[in-house]
Amino acid sequence: MQNDVVSYFLRLVAIDSESLNERGMIDILKADLQDLGAEIEEDDCHTKTGGNAGNLFARLPGSIQKDPILLCAHVDTVKPGNGVKARIEGDRIVTDGTTILGSDDKSGIAEIMIALKRIVESGVEHAPIEILFTVSEEIGLLGAKGFDKSRLKSAFGYAFDTHVVGELVTGAPSQNSWEAVIHGRESHAGVAPEKGLNAIRIAAEAISAMPMGRIDDETTCNLGKIQGGEATNIVPNKACLYGEVRSHDHSKLEQVSDQIRKVLEETIARYSEDGARLEFSCNDEYKAFNVKEDAPVVSWAKTSLRNLDIPYTIGRGGGGSDANVISASGIPMIIVGTGMDNVHTVKECIRIEELHRGADFVTELIRLYSQA
Numbered sequence: 001m002q003n004d005v006v007s008y009f010l011r012l013v014a015i016d017s018e019s020l021n022e023r024g025m026i027d028i029l030k031a032d033l034q035d036l037g038a039e040i041e042e043d044d045c046h047t048k049t050g051g052n053a054g055n056l057f058a059r060l061p062g063s064i065q066k067d068p069i070l071l072c073a074h075v076d077t078v079k080p081g082n083g084v085k086a087r088i089e090g091d092r093i094v095t096d097g098t099t100i101l102g103s104d105d106k107s108g109i110a111e112i113m114i115a116l117k118r119i120v121e122s123g124v125e126h127a128p129i130e131i132l133f134t135v136s137e138e139i140g141l142l143g144a145k146g147f148d149k150s151r152l153k154s155a156f157g158y159a160f161d162t163h164v165v166g167e168l169v170t171g172a173p174s175q176n177s178w179e180a181v182i183h184g185r186e187s188h189a190g191v192a193p194e195k196g197l198n199a200i201r202i203a204a205e206a207i208s209a210m211p212m213g214r215i216d217d218e219t220t221c222n223l224g225k226i227q228g229g230e231a232t233n234i235v236p237n238k239a240c241l242y243g244e245v246r247s248h249d250h251s252k253l254e255q256v257s258d259q260i261r262k263v264l265e266e267t268i269a270r271y272s273e274d275g276a277r278l279e280f281s282c283n284d285e286y287k288a289f290n291v292k293e294d295a296p297v298v299s300w301a302k303t304s305l306r307n308l309d310i311p312y313t314i315g316r317g318g319g320g321s322d323a324n325v326i327s328a329s330g331i332p333m334i335i336v337g338t339g340m341d342n343v344h345t346v347k348e349c350i351r352i353e354e355l356h357r358g359a360d361f362v363t364e365l366i367r368l369y370s371q372a
Contacts, residue, residue, distance in 0.1 A: 001032045005359040009110035013102040016082045019139045020051035025075040045146030062128035070130045070157025073108035074137030101348040103340040108160030115362035126370040144322040149329035156297035157333040159323040165357040167337035171290035171316035173246040181279040186237035196235025203239040206267040219247035289327035304364040
């Protein structure tokens with residue numbers, strides 16, 4: 001295992017690990033955690049998701065009798081994430097522009113692993129540490145959802161999965177995912193269009209009346225995917241719509257979700273005598289979490305950053321993460337920054353200084369909690 005965070009990060013981003021193909025990452029991390037003296041286990045959640053690797057859970061025993069501290073990051077990346085060619089360009093690490101970099105979330109993993117290596121090799125006494133590296137986070141937090149949270153014994157935890165080092169995210173919204181299938185009637189578009197019922201046109205009418213974008217400072221809504229039609233000479237008999245609603249307020253989440261359903265039902269009703277039909281489903285993906293600023297999990301992070309002269313910010317985020325799932329199990333968890341920038345794009349990059357600051361932050365967090 002490399003000794004510095006930059007070299008280790010470069011090693012990790014060279015490993016293909018798009019969602020459901022995390023085997024290479026899990027095998028590397030298994031070996032490195034074993035070398036550090038950790039007790040490791042890989043679960044079987046991939047048998048339910050169709051992936052090739054399970055979540056990696058590890059415990060690093062401590063010599064100080066305290067509840068463990070939990071460090072969490074996800075090993076999968078979005079597409080295009082295969083064949084990453086990373087290079088150092090000035091003060092940043094970038095790609096050749098054909099793929100993402102994978103700093104989401106391999107920067108978090110590298111910072112955790114290097115901090116653990118420092119703690120172990122220094123011989124300093126420390127509290128027990130739990131490490132959870134999840135799979136398939138990018139496609140619906142599937143790893144965290146499938147992990148048996150009763151195995152966690154930590155007092156609190158940190159999900160290393162947001163941007164600037166020093167960013168502390170103490171809350172994130174709930175999310176509902178919805179799907180609508182609009183059924184019309186097919187017909188030859190040139191010979192007998194009047195015999196058809198265009199499902200795409202009906203969908204367009206509904207979409208134009210739906211809430212969309214930022215609803216208020218707590219709530220967002222998006223239609224992200226549309227499918228329908230077979231050919232230009234066929235009146236389409238089906239259109240499928242896929243969207244989401246997010247909110248920090250559960251009542252607002254349900255209100256907007258119901259509004260979308262109502263718009264669809266009212267639109268379909270105008271064509272029901274012609275045979276239009278709707279299938280609609282709305283699923284609860286994850287629950288919101290909100291941690292108070294004076295909670296221990298936040299206080300330890302703030303003090304660690306102050307000790308390192310790293311500026312910090314505290315606020316709520318708009319995206320879901322493993323912290324939503326783990327917090328719901330009763331373990332207070334916040335999301336912390338790792339330095340990732342322009343994530344989910346081929347312009348993704350990370351400043352070298354941020355990697356060093358991130359590793360220093362994890363090291364100080366463990367030291368401070370252990371010695372308190």
